[in-house]
Each structure stands twice: as C-alpha cells, then as structure tokens.
Amino acid sequence: MAPKTFILVLSCDDKPGIVAAVTTELAALGANIAESNQFWDTKTNSFFMRIAFQVAASVQAGDVERALRPAVERFQMRTTLTDAAVKPKILVLVSKFDHALLHLLYQIRVGWLNAEVVAIVSNHEDSRRTAEAEGLAYHCWSVSKDNKAEQEERLLRLVQETGADLVILARYMQVFSDNLSKRLYGKAINIHHSFLPSFKGAKPYHQAHERGVKLIGATAHYVTPDLDEGPIIEQETERVSHALTAEDFVATGRDIESRVLARAVKLHLERRVMLNGHKTVVFS
Incomplete structure (x- = not known):
C-alpha cells in the first residue's frame, strides 16, 4: 500500500x-x-x-x-x-461579481486546488446557473438589517451541517457581524479589492483612482470584527497609469483578485498559514 x-x-x-x-x-x-x-x-x-x-x-x-x-x-x-489525503471542504460566498468564484472552481477542476465545494451561498440569484452547471448546492439568502442575525445563524448551521473547513468570501458584499467574525475566526478568508491597509471599505478602486495611485492591488485576509483589518495572507499589485479610468482599474483588479484569493485559499488548505497575533506566518 x-x-x-x-x-x-x-x-x-x-x-x-x-x-x-x-x-x-x-x-x-x-x-x-x-x-x-x-x-x-x-x-x-x-x-x-x-x-x-x-x-x-x-x-x-x-x-x-x-x-x-x-x-x-x-x-x-x-x-x-x-x-493530506482528506480533501478539505470549502463553502463559498458570493454576491453579483463572480470572477473570483469562477477562478476557484476552475482551479479545483484542473486539480491545482485540492478541495471540495460543499455549497455556494449568495444574497443574489446571479450565480445559480454556475452552481447548477457544477452540480453544487446553491443557497440564495437575501440579507437586510432586519434579518441579518437570522441569516448569519443560518450560515453557521450550514457550516456545521456540511463540515466546511473554510468559508471563502469571493467578493461577498456583506459585512459579517462581530459575532459571526469571532465564531469563524481563522476559518473565513475574504478578498478585498485593494492593497491593504490603503483604501478600506467601499469602492476602493474609485478611491485609488481619485488619489492618482500608480499601483493597485488586492489583499486576501482572514475575517475579523475589524473591517478589512484581518491578518493578511496574500497580496499582489499591478502598475496603472493616469490614462486609465476608474472602470479600467476595476477591470484590472478583477484578475488580481481572482489570483490572490486562489493562492490564499491554497496556502490555507495546505496548512501553510499560521496566525501570529495580528499577522500571519506563511510557509510558501
């Protein structure tokens, strides 16, 4: 044997x-x-x-x-x-922008990522056809101020029921509550469309464009109660110029986000990332 x-x-x-x-x-x-x-x-x-x-x-x-x-x-x-023979289980969260999700699914299909997607959760219907084509369970749960706590408990139950080892926010545009962030600490990875710690929060590419930056990037980090301040796993940048529009920044960023998130997920699943206070030790 x-x-x-x-x-x-x-x-x-x-x-x-x-x-x-x-x-x-x-x-x-x-x-x-x-x-x-x-x-x-x-x-x-x-x-x-x-x-x-x-x-x-x-x-x-x-x-x-x-x-x-x-x-x-x-x-x-x-x-x-x-x-190492046990395939990790991942639960992917996505909103309307599906580029990071599609890249993850592709890297799993070709064997670069050794993982099993147990379900896709979204607050929109946009990715249902993708899930059906892949034969994956799809849960569309709208989130509002009134039902946020209920939907987060629903998500936690799904994590437990599926045995998910990792929750991935693949451009999931909902902010976790402090309670959910704490309960998933070290088990939830977010892709932020900016080279943190700069341009946190909403529309970071537009913020970067307004500031006339020459480099834009993306950051994969663990989710914590502090928005976009979790321990950083992976980052990448790409040069841009004054001739590009904010929409050009967004288009360039989509490719960076997809690559960075996939690399971060791979590092985590291969047990190459260790938490060290507010930082990480990454054995690449």
Missing part, C-alpha cells in the same frame, strides 16, 4: 531542542520527512513549524499524536495534525 502523508503544524515559545524532539519521534515511527519549514519570531519569542512527512499506510493519526505527546507536553506546543 502507498505511504500515508501527514502535515503537522505547531507553535510554542521558542526553546532549544524543539525540532530535534519532533523529528526524533517521527523517525521512531519510520517517517520520511518530505518538507520542513520553521520560523522564530524574535520579538514575541514564538516558534512556528510546518512539517510534511510520510509514514507506512498502517500508521494512523492517533499513532502519530501518541508518539509526539512527550514533545508536545515538554514544550507546551499547540499542534494540528492533518491527513
């Missing part, structure tokens, strides 16, 4: 011997390390590590966790162990 691949991510206070403790236990299991990344944040003395390794097909996640327990307890590690 083919070997099994696991991904271990861990964080703890930095001390000598962390890497040796982990790799020694993995070696005792007969593991073959395929990839290892680590980072020491000297300001906070925090240590972060991602390690991908192969073991015999007979080795179970519980076997790995038991083998690592002495090291985990010794260094008081926060750990997550993932079976």
